[in-house]
Amino acid sequence: MPEAQTTDAGIWTVEKARAIHDAPFNNLLFLAQTVHRQNFDPNKVQLSRLLSIKTGGCPEDCGYCSQSAHYETGLKASKLMEVQRVVVEATKARETGATRYCMGAAWRNPKPRDMDALVAMVEGVKALGMETCMTLGMLDVEQAARLKQAGLDYYNHNIDTSERYYSEIINTRSFADRIETLEQVRQSGIKVCCGGIVGMGEDPADRMNMLVTLANLPEHPESVPINMLIPIPGTPLAGAGPIDPIDFVRIIALARIMMPKSYVRLSAGRTAMTDEMQALCFFAGANSIFVGDTLLTTDNPGEDKDTALFQRLGIKPMELDTQ
Ligand code: SAM
Numbered sequence: 421m422p423e424a425q426t427t428d429a430g431i432w433t434v435e436k437a438r439a440i441h442d443a444p445f446n447n448l449l450f451l452a453q454t455v456h457r458q459n460f461d462p463n464k465v466q467l468s469r470l471l472s473i474k475t476g477g478c479p480e481d482c483g484y485c486s487q488s489a490h491y492e493t494g495l496k497a498s499k500l501m502e503v504q505r506v507v508v509e510a511t512k513a514r515e516t517g518a519t520r521y522c523m524g525a526a527w528r529n530p531k532p533r534d535m536d537a538l539v540a541m542v543e544g545v546k547a548l549g550m551e552t553c554m555t556l557g558m559l560d561v562e563q564a565a566r567l568k569q570a571g572l573d574y575y576n577h578n579i580d581t582s583e584r585y586y587s588e589i590i591n592t593r594s595f596a597d598r599i600e601t602l603e604q605v606r607q608s609g610i611k612v613c614c615g616g617i618v619g620m621g622e623d624p625a626d627r628m629n630m631l632v633t634l635a636n637l638p639e640h641p642e643s644v645p646i647n648m649l650i651p652i653p654g655t656p657l658a659g660a661g662p663i664d665p666i667d668f669v670r671i672i673a674l675a676r677i678m679m680p681k682s683y684v685r686l687s688a689g690r691t692a693m694t695d696e697m698q699a700l701c702f703f704a705g706a707n708s709i710f711v712g713d714t715l716l717t718t719d720n721p722g723e724d725k726d727t728a729l730f731q732r733l734g735i736k737p738m739e740l741d742t743q
């Protein structure tokens with residue numbers, strides 16, 4: 421019977437990943453929890469809050485996204501939000517315990533005319549004593565440097581799936597484009613938040629290959645969001661069937677084992693998860709969530725539900741200086 425064992429080799433292969441992923445579930449979870457305890461307090465979870473600072477009308481054709489202009493999703497597009505409103509929203513998020521504020525824009529890339537407002541948003545949120553994160557599409561080296569200088573702590577830019585499956589989901593950009601922006605972000609000194617989506621019709625091998633790509637980056641992303649697809653009516657993935665919760669937990673555990681010091685974020689899709697599934701994800705090494713009743717354009721469990729869940733599990737929100 422295969423045992424789940426870590427490997428100390430620097431380079432991950434899909435074979436090594438598979439040996440861990442396919443182990444008996446209890447062995448996989450035991451190993452993931454062991455690795456988790458070696459690196460983190462197992463009863464603390466980091467809280468981030470999202471805000472869509474520019475919604476809809478996106479020129480990219482990501483097959484899962486409510487905000488792509490390529491699909492009729494019924495979403496109303498909006499312009500870039502006023503800086504002051506962003507700071508007001510961030511202040512509210514801080515009051516509910518969020519330590520990181522993540523601002524997302526539905527762009528292929530920011531335009532030169534947007535940069536001053538983005539810089540002011542980072543400065544304004546940073547002044548509240550929160551960590552800052554942005555996700556704005558592709559960045560060039562100058563844009564990354566300006567955002568870093570403004571105080572941007574994290575940049576989110578997901579590879580979303582395996583290199584092989586990428587073109588089944590997105591055609592307006594390539595997997596290599598994604599890797600290039602990640603390099604610019606890393607070189608600028610901004611921390612990297614990079615993960616993907618599970619449940620888009622990919623094979624288990626695609627999920628493993630996605631994690632192999634992340635774990636073989638020159639440095640592991642500090643933050644690895646694992647999203648469970650939220651099917652959006654009007655998109656090509658509207659009819660994607662639900663993923664087996666056990667398969668999902670296996671990916672969380674594998675991410676924890678392959679990237680032992682990274683925060684693994686249980687991201688989109690929690691409204692469709694039971695408390696028991698989320699508890700298994702935390703046991704498997706997930707230690708970050710998005711809080712608040714919305715993500716970017718879709719629903720999230722909200723404060724009351726998460727407070728009750730944390731109470732049931734004896735989990736405490738992570739404070740900033742312990743992160
Ligand atoms: N436009 C920017 C970009 O693509 O990098 C940022 C925003 S985008 C909405 C951020 C990430 O959210 C995507 O890369 C994807 O992983 C996740 N996401 C978007 N729609 C989703 C959905 N319907 N279900 C699950 N995850 C989703």
Ligand code: DTB
Nearest residue numbers: 524555645687688715716717718
């Ligand atoms: C990430 O990996 N998940 C977040 C964040 N990074 C930007 C976004 C989830 C979006 C879910 C769909 C929506 O609300 O539109």
Ligand code: SF4
Nearest residue numbers: 478480482485488526
């Ligand atoms: Fe645009 Fe990002 Fe949505 Fe893709 S995921 S369509 S880039 S907002």
